[in-house]
Amino acid sequence: MAQTNIRGQSREALGDMDPLPSWNDTGPKKAIIAFITKTTKDGSAEFVPPAERVAVFDNDGTLWCEQPIPVQLFFALDRVKALAPQHPDWKTREPFASVLKGDLGTALAGGERALLELAAETHAGMSAVEFAQIVRDWIATAKHPKTGKRFTEMAYLPMLELLAYLRANAFKTFIISGGGIEFMRPWAEQVYGIPPEQVIGSSIKTQFELREGRPVLVRLPELNFYNDKDGKPVTINQHIGRRPVMAFGNSAGDKEMLEYTQGGTGARFMLLVLHDDAIREYAYGPALGLPDAKLGAFTQAVYDQAQKEGWTVVSQKNDWNQVFAS
Amino acid sequence: MAQTNIRGQSREALGDMDPLPSWNDTGPKKAIIAFITKTTKDGSAEFVPPAERVAVFDNDGTLWCEQPIPVQLFFALDRVKALAPQHPDWKTREPFASVLKGDLGTALAGGERALLELAAETHAGMSAVEFAQIVRDWIATAKHPKTGKRFTEMAYLPMLELLAYLRANAFKTFIISGGGIEFMRPWAEQVYGIPPEQVIGSSIKTQFELREGRPVLVRLPELNFYNDKDGKPVTINQHIGRRPVMAFGNSAGDKEMLEYTQGGTGARFMLLVLHDDAIREYAYGPALGLPDAKLGAFTQAVYDQAQKEGWTVVSQKNDWNQVFAS
Numbered sequence: 001m002a003q004t005n006i007r008g009q010s011r012e013a014l015g016d017m018d019p020l021p022s023w024n025d026t027g028p029k030k031a032i033i034a035f036i037t038k039t040t041k042d043g044s045a046e047f048v049p050p051a052e053r054v055a056v057f058d059n060d061g062t063l064w065c066e067q068p069i070p071v072q073l074f075f076a077l078d079r080v081k082a083l084a085p086q087h088p089d090w091k092t093r094e095p096f097a098s099v100l101k102g103d104l105g106t107a108l109a110g111g112e113r114a115l116l117e118l119a120a121e122t123h124a125g126m127s128a129v130e131f132a133q134i135v136r137d138w139i140a141t142a143k144h145p146k147t148g149k150r151f152t153e154m155a156y157l158p159m160l161e162l163l164a165y166l167r168a169n170a171f172k173t174f175i176i177s178g179g180g181i182e183f184m185r186p187w188a189e190q191v192y193g194i195p196p197e198q199v200i201g202s203s204i205k206t207q208f209e210l211r212e213g214r215p216v217l218v219r220l221p222e223l224n225f226y227n228d229k230d231g232k233p234v235t236i237n238q239h240i241g242r243r244p245v246m247a248f249g250n251s252a253g254d255k256e257m258l259e260y261t262q263g264g265t266g267a268r269f270m271l272l273v274l275h276d277d278a279i280r281e282y283a284y285g286p287a288l289g290l291p292d293a294k295l296g297a298f299t300q301a302v303y304d305q306a307q308k309e310g311w312t313v314v315s316q317k318n319d320w321n322q323v324f325a326s
Numbered sequence: 327m328a329q330t331n332i333r334g335q336s337r338e339a340l341g342d343m344d345p346l347p348s349w350n351d352t353g354p355k356k357a358i359i360a361f362i363t364k365t366t367k368d369g370s371a372e373f374v375p376p377a378e379r380v381a382v383f384d385n386d387g388t389l390w391c392e393q394p395i396p397v398q399l400f401f402a403l404d405r406v407k408a409l410a411p412q413h414p415d416w417k418t419r420e421p422f423a424s425v426l427k428g429d430l431g432t433a434l435a436g437g438e439r440a441l442l443e444l445a446a447e448t449h450a451g452m453s454a455v456e457f458a459q460i461v462r463d464w465i466a467t468a469k470h471p472k473t474g475k476r477f478t479e480m481a482y483l484p485m486l487e488l489l490a491y492l493r494a495n496a497f498k499t500f501i502i503s504g505g506g507i508e509f510m511r512p513w514a515e516q517v518y519g520i521p522p523e524q525v526i527g528s529s530i531k532t533q534f535e536l537r538e539g540r541p542v543l544v545r546l547p548e549l550n551f552y553n554d555k556d557g558k559p560v561t562i563n564q565h566i567g568r569r570p571v572m573a574f575g576n577s578a579g580d581k582e583m584l585e586y587t588q589g590g591t592g593a594r595f596m597l598l599v600l601h602d603d604a605i606r607e608y609a610y611g612p613a614l615g616l617p618d619a620k621l622g623a624f625t626q627a628v629y630d631q632a633q634k635e636g637w638t639v640v641s642q643k644n645d646w647n648q649v650f651a652s
Contacts, residue, residue, distance in 0.1 A: 051521060128563055172523075185567045195377060196567025197498075197523075206563060208556035208582055215582070215589040217563050224564075230534035237454055237532060237543050238550075239565060241511045241522025256534050256541070263541040 019165040022158040022322040028271065028314045032162065035269045039245065040169045046267040048245055050170040055246040056236060056257060059177035059184060062250045062273050063192060065144070065154040067282040072179050075138055079122035119180065120221035124204055127216040128182060135186045152191045158320045163192055171246065176236055177201040178228035178253055200239045202227040228253045233260035245269065252299045258311060270311040272302070277316040280323040345491040348484040348648040354597065354640045358488065361595045365571065366495050372593040374571055376496040381572040382562060382583060385503035385510060388576045388599050389518060391470070391480040393608040398505050401464055405448035442549060445506065450530055450547035454508060457545055461512045478517045483651045489518055497572070502562055503527040504554035504579055526565045528553040554579045559586035571595065578625045584637060596637040603642040606649040
């Protein structure tokens with residue numbers, strides 16, 4: 001039914017076009033379309049006024065690939081290498097020393113603390129404008145080690161279609177990520193169509209300063225907010241001030257965001273992306289006989305909760321006919 | 327030139343209508359219209375793409391009356407009275423004891439610290455949804471002591487016209503206030519046409535909890551962020567992620583926001599509201615021979631800076647032909 005060329009088509013013909021061509025005609029696609037239909041049709045018992053149509057998306061593993069490690073960690077590792085000449089002490093200080101030796105396992109053995117230290121020392125000290133430019137330069141050239149694609153090319157095509165479909169139905173789409181807010185903003189608009197003011201993530205503190213007489217915001221090596229788990233509803237309220245109607249995630253870090261969305265009155269839609277496609281992407285979801293230890297993993301517990309609560313679970317393998325655009 | 331009834335007017339006639347009828351045809355109105363014209367006209371050397379059309383507004387004293395004390399302080403005082411039966415210790419504890427005796431001078435002698443204590447104990451403990459309802463109930467009935475109007479009726483008509491004019495020209499309007507973010511959101515959309523996600527203010531911390539099995543955000547008696555002075559550029563960056571093109575304020579608390587706006591490249595517009603109309607509102611601005619001591623006052627120093635930097639200063643007395651809607 002999909003048209004290859006929509007130019008010159010009548011409105012009716014366009015209305016018949018498949019809004020989610022990369023989704024198979026299985027349960028999740030049907031559930032999404034049924035939800036959009038009932039919440040946007042005037043006179044429907046579950047109609048949601050346009051102003052309240054808020055849809056929130058996790059980023060890593062929900063909108064783009066987060067394996068073998070989250071993209072921002074690749075960025076931080078590259079920053080360590082680039083900045084090493086200015087930091088001779090890193091040669092003997094963890095986690096920097098192991099990063100410089102190429103021993104990622106040891107570098108990350110320190111867990112969240114090691115990650116925060118990497119972020120603080122490589123993401124701070126410059127102005128917000130300078131940092132955005134560093135991110136832009138990096139993301140324009142850095143490549144995924146397995147596919148050789150640019151990271152932005154590893155956004156999930158079905159999710160890009162979904163974002164466009166929601167916006168065409170007057171839903172406002174937001175990112176609610178554990179990743180850095182200022183790491184995502186420089187490219188989120190181009191890749192996802194989500195403007196900076198709708199991108200929310202973890203943040204470090206910034207400080208207003210006059211540098212050479214010009215007002216700038218300087219990034220400080222100090223965590224402001226870690227936007228994961230029960231932090232996600234907090235920033236949703238802080239930044240949006242409305243309870244979302246739809247929420248999309250892929251891991252235990254999204255559990256509270258989905259619960260908070262579900263807890264509102266009226267129609268609600270919650271969805272988890274299950275990574276079970278080792279050929280086209282990575283298989284690391286639950287029910288695959290894998291240990292729950294992976295960072296930010298979609299755990300068995302949150303999978304069980306989804307089943308119990310009626311959240312939609314999308315199998316990459318079965319429900320998507322294409323994963324990436326190219 | 328203003329039409330009393332726009333129905334049936336041709337597009338040309340509407341185009342000629344005065345977008346700012348409560349503004350006299352003096353410098354500030356001319357400056358605003360000239361700025362909007364040059365930044366929105368395709369092909370203009372100073373054209374600003376729609377996505378970058380961000381305009382930020384202080385609230386107290388810029389969009390609505392802040393005298394004799396800020397509206398939120400009236401709210402806090404009423405909350406102290408309403409909650410006093412549950413807090414017997416307040417009878418002997420400052421600043422509550424003085425509030426309950428009606429001695430505002432002594433209550434506020436503790437300055438910012440006293441204000442924060444009042445806010446923390448009267449604005450916390452409940453869920454975000456419950457707090458919004460408390461605000462809604464209060465603002466629907468509370469009256470200004472001098473005019474007898476509801477506080478929302480004391481929004482400045484010229485500024486309401488300005489907000490509508492900017493939005494008609496694809497500017498996105500934001501509030502950047504020292505006032506409480508969750509105090510403003512319940513009524514800002516109705517009064518100013520500014521949705522919750524574009525209202526930014528001071529905040530206390532909230533915590534995600536399950537209460538009787540339902541997920542809620544509970545307000546904690548702990549300051550999260552005080553959104554004044556050099557805090558304003560910080561939250562502008564945090565929430566919007568773009569440098570504003572236009573900024574509107576009325577006091578020393580807005581100085582850094584105006585500097586930050588001015589510091590961007592391309593066309594910029596900065597404006598300060600000068601309160602010099604004792605008959606229609608209050609006269610407490612600079613150059614009036616008044617002391618600089620008033621809370622949040624538009625000081626002589628920021629007035630001098632406006633003159634020097636070419637920021638537009640609006641005299642309520644000379645530049646507005648009407649202050650309030652009724």
